[in-house]
Amino acid sequence: MDRDEELLLAVLNSAPVVDGRPLDGLDGTAGHELARRWGGTGTAEEIAQLRRARDAIQSVIRESDPAALNELASLIDGTVRTPRVTRDGVVWELDSPTESSLPLHTVLAWSTVTTQLGDRLRACANDECNLFLVDHSRPGTAKWCSMATCGNRMKARTHASRSRS
Numbered sequence: 001m002d003r004d005e006e007l008l009l010a011v012l013n014s015a016p017v018v019d020g021r022p023l024d025g026l027d028g029t030a031g032h033e034l035a036r037r038w039g040g041t042g043t044a045e046e047i048a049q050l051r052r053a054r055d056a057i058q059s060v061i062r063e064s065d066p067a068a069l070n071e072l073a074s075l076i077d078g079t080v081r082t083p084r085v086t087r088d089g090v091v092w093e094l095d096s097p098t099e100s101s102l103p104l105h106t107v108l109a110w111s112t113v114t115t116q117l118g119d120r121l122r123a124c125a126n127d128e129c130n131l132f133l134v135d136h137s138r139p140g141t142a143k144w145c146s147m148a149t150c151g152n153r154m155k156a157r158t159h160a161s162r163s164r165s
């Protein structure tokens with residue numbers, strides 16, 4: 001998994017449903033730690049923007065919601081990339097307020113992943129699950145965030161409903 005994908009999934013999957021209850025992994029210490037792990041500062045302002053980015057990207061993946069696209073546009077509005085020439089080539093540096101940097105990188109990571117992989121970035125097919133996956137399987141038919149949890153659970157359910165009817 002490349003870094004864009006890892007960052008994107010870390011943020012997207014920070015709102016799991018556990019035992020039927022939605023949790024917000026960006027709340028409190030967990031959110032602070034997630035932000036720090038990805039080079040953020042963990043301030044309340046940054047986490048608030050990160051949450052907006054997460055929720056908007058989730059809606060865009062699920063239903064191409066136009067309001068969510070506007071939300072993403074407003075998160076990256078005014079971003080400037082400045083070229084810097086180094087021995088290793090041209091590096092584009094993002095010019096943004098510190099607290100916007102991680103949310104911005106998350107939106108750009110989504111853009112890169114979705115441009116390269118299209119609908120291989122998808123929501124788990126278990127509608128009681130709120131996790132997302134990037135499907136790297138050759139046929140491109142992966143449906144579950146994890147075979148061990150959702151995959152087996154959904155198979156068992158299909159089996160149960162088949163044997164009832």
Ligand SMILES: [Zn+2]
Binds near residue numbers: 129
């Ligand atoms: Zn799942």
